[in-house]
Amino acid sequence: MFALVVRRLLFSIPVLLLLTLVLFLAVKLVPGDAALVMAGERATPEKVEYIRQALNLDKPWYTQYGMYIWRLVTDFDLGQSLFHDRPIADLLSTAVPATVELGFAALVIALPVGVVLGIASAVFRNTLIDKAATSTALAGVSMPIFWLALILMYVFSIQLGWLPTSGRMSDEALFDPALDSVTRMYTLDGLLIGLKTGEWEVFQYAVKHIVLPAVALSTIPMAQISRMTRSSFLEVLGQDFIRTARAKGVRPSMVIFKHAFRNASLQIVTVSMLQAGTIFGGAVITETMFAWPGLGKVLVESISSRDFPMVQSGTLFVGCVFVLFNLTADVLYGLLDPRVKKGA
Amino acid sequence: MLHSVNARSPWVRTWTEIRGNKLAFLSFGIVVATALIAVFAPWLAPHSPEAMQLVEGRLLPPFFMEGGNTSHVLGTDATGRDVLSRLIYGSRVSLCIGIVPVFFGCLIGIPVGLAAGYLGGKVDEALMRVTDILLAFPSILLALIIVAFLGQGIFNLMIAVGLASAPAFARIVRSAVLSERNREYVASAESLGSATPRIVWRHIFPNITSSLIVLFTINFASALLEAAGLSFLGLGVKPPTAEWGAMLADGKNYFYDGWWMIVFPGIAIFLVVMSLNILGDSLRDALDPRAAKR
Numbered sequence: 001m002f003a004l005v006v007r008r009l010l011f012s013i014p015v016l017l018l019l020t021l022v023l024f025l026a027v028k029l030v031p032g033d034a035a036l037v038m039a040g041e042r043a044t045p046e047k048v049e050y051i052r053q054a055l056n057l058d059k060p061w062y063t064q065y066g067m068y069i070w071r072l073v074t075d076f077d078l079g080q081s082l083f084h085d086r087p088i089a090d091l092l093s094t095a096v097p098a099t100v101e102l103g104f105a106a107l108v109i110a111l112p113v114g115v116v117l118g119i120a121s122a123v124f125r126n127t128l129i130d131k132a133a134t135s136t137a138l139a140g141v142s143m144p145i146f147w148l149a150l151i152l153m154y155v156f157s158i159q160l161g162w163l164p165t166s167g168r169m170s171d172e173a174l175f176d177p178a179l180d181s182v183t184r185m186y187t188l189d190g191l192l193i194g195l196k197t198g199e200w201e202v203f204q205y206a207v208k209h210i211v212l213p214a215v216a217l218s219t220i221p222m223a224q225i226s227r228m229t230r231s232s233f234l235e236v237l238g239q240d241f242i243r244t245a246r247a248k249g250v251r252p253s254m255v256i257f258k259h260a261f262r263n264a265s266l267q268i269v270t271v272s273m274l275q276a277g278t279i280f281g282g283a284v285i286t287e288t289m290f291a292w293p294g295l296g297k298v299l300v301e302s303i304s305s306r307d308f309p310m311v312q313s314g315t316l317f318v319g320c321v322f323v324l325f326n327l328t329a330d331v332l333y334g335l336l337d338p339r340v341k342k343g344a
Numbered sequence: 345m346l347h348s349v350n351a352r353s354p355w356v357r358t359w360t361e362i363r364g365n366k367l368a369f370l371s372f373g374i375v376v377a378t379a380l381i382a383v384f385a386p387w388l389a390p391h392s393p394e395a396m397q398l399v400e401g402r403l404l405p406p407f408f409m410e411g412g413n414t415s416h417v418l419g420t421d422a423t424g425r426d427v428l429s430r431l432i433y434g435s436r437v438s439l440c441i442g443i444v445p446v447f448f449g450c451l452i453g454i455p456v457g458l459a460a461g462y463l464g465g466k467v468d469e470a471l472m473r474v475t476d477i478l479l480a481f482p483s484i485l486l487a488l489i490i491v492a493f494l495g496q497g498i499f500n501l502m503i504a505v506g507l508a509s510a511p512a513f514a515r516i517v518r519s520a521v522l523s524e525r526n527r528e529y530v531a532s533a534e535s536l537g538s539a540t541p542r543i544v545w546r547h548i549f550p551n552i553t554s555s556l557i558v559l560f561t562i563n564f565a566s567a568l569l570e571a572a573g574l575s576f577l578g579l580g581v582k583p584p585t586a587e588w589g590a591m592l593a594d595g596k597n598y599f600y601d602g603w604w605m606i607v608f609p610g611i612a613i614f615l616v617v618m619s620l621n622i623l624g625d626s627l628r629d630a631l632d633p634r635a636a637k638r
Contacts (some may be wrong), residue, residue: 011383015473015477016369018477019452019477023489026489026492026493027493029493029494030493030495079506093501131556136616138621138625139614141546141566141621142524142569142617142621143614143615144569144572144573144576144590144592144613144614144617144620145578146572146573146592147610147613147614148593148597150533150592150596151594151606151607151610152608154599154603154606158599158600161471176427207571275484277481278482280482280485281482281483281484281485284482284484284485284488284577285484285573285576285577290578299485299488300488300577302486302492303492303579304578304579306492308492310492311489311492311493314486315489318481318482318485319481322481
């Protein structure tokens with residue numbers, strides 16, 4: 001097991017290096033003078049020159065690449081955002097927790113709903129329940145997130161006025177992110193404040209803000225988890241040990257939740273881990289829709305503003321996270337399935 | 345005799361399956377109807393999609409609401425453009441940015457998959473490593489990066505979505521080739537001295553067509569969604585071009601005054617994507633039993 005982890009970790013190094021190289025060379029694809037493009041049409045020659053110097057655009061590409069990697073490895077220097085004029089690491093340190101918070105909230109909705117829908121449609125196969133559950137899943141994968149988001153906003157914010165349309169925190173809340181935010185995830189901060197002082201206002205505001213984007217973001221992973229749960233459950237339910245359990249008179253609920261669920265959980269866990277990709281992809285749109293200041297929104301903004309260093313470092317960061325997630329999914333798979341562990 | 349040969353063709357089997365399944369047939373009908381609407385847009389649209397009415401006729405509601413009229417059946421948008429006409433013309437761009445990338449993805453993915461599967465060894469190893477990396481990446485992010493570096497615009501958008509869909513084709517073609525290449529018919533073709541490209545093209549490729557039809561349909565759905573999403577973010581078509589995702593983006597600031605601006609384009613995207621997904625799912629069950637089990 002340990003050897004497997006180490007081997008996979010070592011293997012990720014060339015993958016990530018390749019990623020940095022691709023991202024790096026992508027700047028070369030920019031039509032025209034990259035420094036000029038980044039500086040914008042109305043930039044002064046000084047600004048263009050500054051960018052050229054700062055990014056070493058006047059040197060050969062391998063020198064640039066070498067310096068980029070060197071700074072990355074020795075100082076963890078991700079560079080400077082051109083648009084925000086701040087270190088990229090700074091921007092990431094606020095954007096990433098926001099995305100993690102939102103993604104986690106979406107998974108908290110998607111996982112139980114998806115698993116229950118999936119189990120229900122497998123157990124009641126070919127009945128109305130199955131049809132309803134599979135149609136829900138189908139609608140979930142076919143729904144454009146941005147449309148769902150608009151409808152949610154229209155119904156719950158504008159018509160009913162229950163929930164806010166954007167942002168992470170109300171102005172009325174006595175909450176200063178710079179001072180009061182410990183974790184940079186506001187729901188968690190709110191919870192901590194509530195536990196410490198008994199004032200739950202911050203927590204309430206934070207939850208109210210996260211509900212709509214989290215629901216919008218949860219649809220696709222929910223649908224995929226439910227489809228996967230259904231098919232792996234059907235596979236397990238068809239096996240001999242289930243028939244044996246039923247034959248010897250185990251209660252039907254026991255058969256489903258103990259015998260079948262344990263065996264199907266393997267695939268459910270793996271698929272849920274791999275939803276990280278879907279969730280992040282969805283976060284790009286959801287965050288932009290709900291003005292949620294996370295990594296997705298920052299990336300879209302940096303693309304529109306031609307902030308290439310930000311695009312490079314942001315993507316590199318996402319790439320690292322993905323390599324890590326895939327690794328974790330593999331390791332979990334091994335832990336849950338003794339056959340895989342032995343094989344390694 | 346001729347009939348039995350035809351019956352085995354994946355295209356015929358696809359058609360038989362669509363005709364036999366009510367839901368699939370309905371979905372197929374919706375997709376075909378949308379395609380026809382796109383083709384005949386100039387004859388079907390009551391107004392020009394870009395004709396504005398800034399003085400009178402901004403934000404007219406659909407005909408069934410008070411203040412609406414039958415000249416603008418689905419109302420007008422914030423600059424007085426007819427929503428129905430924009431929807432009809434929008435189907436052209438929307439279907440295009442859904443289907444062109446998938447062809448593009450096939451163009452790259454299929455040869456890569458064929459090469460990896462048939463040649464095996466180091467070629468396979470190298471190609472699949474790259475594919476794995478690309479697959480692990482959220483495809484919308486991949487598309488975003490490509491748009492970022494190539495610049496915004498509809499053509500770059502299609503390249504971006506297409507490149508992002510290529511690895512899925514490479515994967516599926518490779519695994520199909522792997523399962524076909526040790527069959528006897530391949531061995532016999534080899535022993536008869538057929539050249540490798542000929543074996544791949546004449547013998548293996550026809551046997552994976554049904555997997556490809558399924559993948560193509562499902563990818564068409566996801567590419568359409570993704571492209572609409574990118575245009576919604578303002579990274580695709582430029583105004584005033586009518587496109588469903590861009591129409592939603594136009595409408596999002598007119599919640600209070602014009603719900604029809606966001607409801608109808610959304611329904612259009614949802615219907616087409618859902619139809620393609622239903623079609624893909626039922627075809628997979630019928631044509632590709634191995635994949636259906638997964």
